[in-house]
Amino acid sequence: MKESIKNMLKQNRFLHMVVYWVRDKEFRASYNNYIKDNHSVKSSTIVRKELDLIRKYWGCPPYHYYRYKLYLKKLSEAELLDYIPPYYYYNIYWESRHIGLDKSKYESKFFQHKLFEKYDIPAIEIIARKIHGNLINVNNEPITINFLIEEQLKTDDDALFFKPEYGRGGNGIVKLTKKSGNLQLNDQAISIENILPSLSQDEDYLIQNRFVQSKKMAEINEYSVNTLRVYSQRKGNEILIPACILRMGVNNSFVDNFAQGGIINIIDVENGNLSEYAESNKVDVKYYEHPRTKYVFSGKKVENWDEIKSKIKEFSSYLTACNEIGWDVAISETGFKILEINIRFGLDIQLVYGGMRRIFGVYPTKYQ
Numbered sequence: 001m002k003e004s005i006k007n008m009l010k011q012n013r014f015l016h017m018v019v020y021w022v023r024d025k026e027f028r029a030s031y032n033n034y035i036k037d038n039h040s041v042k043s044s045t046i047v048r049k050e051l052d053l054i055r056k057y058w059g060c061p062p063y064h065y066y067r068y069k070l071y072l073k074k075l076s077e078a079e080l081l082d083y084i085p086p087y088y089y090y091n092i093y094w095e096s097r098h099i100g101l102d103k104s105k106y107e108s109k110f111f112q113h114k115l116f117e118k119y120d121i122p123a124i125e126i127i128a129r130k131i132h133g134n135l136i137n138v139n140n141e142p143i144t145i146n147f148l149i150e151e152q153l154k155t156d157d158d159a160l161f162f163k164p165e166y167g168r169g170g171n172g173i174v175k176l177t178k179k180s181g182n183l184q185l186n187d188q189a190i191s192i193e194n195i196l197p198s199l200s201q202d203e204d205y206l207i208q209n210r211f212v213q214s215k216k217m218a219e220i221n222e223y224s225v226n227t228l229r230v231y232s233q234r235k236g237n238e239i240l241i242p243a244c245i246l247r248m249g250v251n252n253s254f255v256d257n258f259a260q261g262g263i264i265n266i267i268d269v270e271n272g273n274l275s276e277y278a279e280s281n282k283v284d285v286k287y288y289e290h291p292r293t294k295y296v297f298s299g300k301k302v303e304n305w306d307e308i309k310s311k312i313k314e315f316s317s318y319l320t321a322c323n324e325i326g327w328d329v330a331i332s333e334t335g336f337k338i339l340e341i342n343i344r345f346g347l348d349i350q351l352v353y354g355g356m357r358r359i360f361g362v363y364p365t366k367y368q
Helices: 002-011 013-023 025-037 044-058 077-081 086-097 109-118 145-152 192-198 215-220 305-318
Strands: 128-131 134-137 160-164 174-179 182-185 205-209 227-235 238-248 263-266 324-332 335-342
Touching: 044 077, 109 205, 109 335, 145 160, 145 192, 182 192, 227 305, 238 305, 305 324, 305 335
Parallel strands: none
Antiparallel strands: 128 134, 128 205, 160 174, 160 205, 174 182, 227 238, 227 324, 238 263, 324 335
16 A cells, blocks of 8 residues: 555655755756856757757756756757656556565565576675674574674675665665774774664665676776676567666775765677766766776777676566666676666666667657
């Protein structure tokens, strides 16, 4: 009942706009900049014409026009319409593609790992969980934080990652290490009795060891595990890989999420080649090399890309309930592992791709 009410509220365009305004500070900032400072490179007449075009084409409010600062971009009509409104994508397109899917179940990292085990999909091992404030091992037996630390943090290179069971774009992940005998949570000193209380008491967590990425991936940035986000789509009996990005952390951050300030590079899905530059979620800021390591992107390629792409297609064929999946892939010296899947992935990658309408093949019903 609660889920149906939630879905009903999301379908209301005005309420969706209110929620979007409250949750997305980038949208608020962009809209306020447009209203207060009039930073548009277009006349008010052109802006109104573009807003009207988007509204008529997609059939929903065009507030992504401000979120993606399209008023700053000189775009053709086709290029303008390539930016999919989040309202349309999540509440119309996505819902029609996943009728009856239990989203909360598939968004659970623990449920995902059960799927990975069932279909023999390589994934990073879960060594423990925090449930309702208590620690348990993989056999559902209670353990203490002291035992966990003694067993897992034996060297300065060891690390434990506490990940909220329901992901939030990398937000809420914490790293526990022991340097010279002293415990550190996110590189800040902490006493053992304060570790669990420092975690959100309203969330359950999966606990995993540090993943050691390949030397080639570490060259990009060794502080974060740099990952691939591989997008898969089921179209009839065929599995497509329409897009892929390389996600990298910056400023010594151990997470690589775009929403947490990371940068991304578009991967050519045909051959695995990196693009000439990476971008952040700031409009029109290009990085031809990694800002910290000075790693140059041009001329580089994802190692073993053909195998990764082939396997993602195979894995996608097992998960028949999901027609759209964002796969987070980490690469080691001995192969790759799936960190998690995302069935309702963010659309901010549109800032880098220049819209995803034609790439994802998402069109209003009347144009299909």
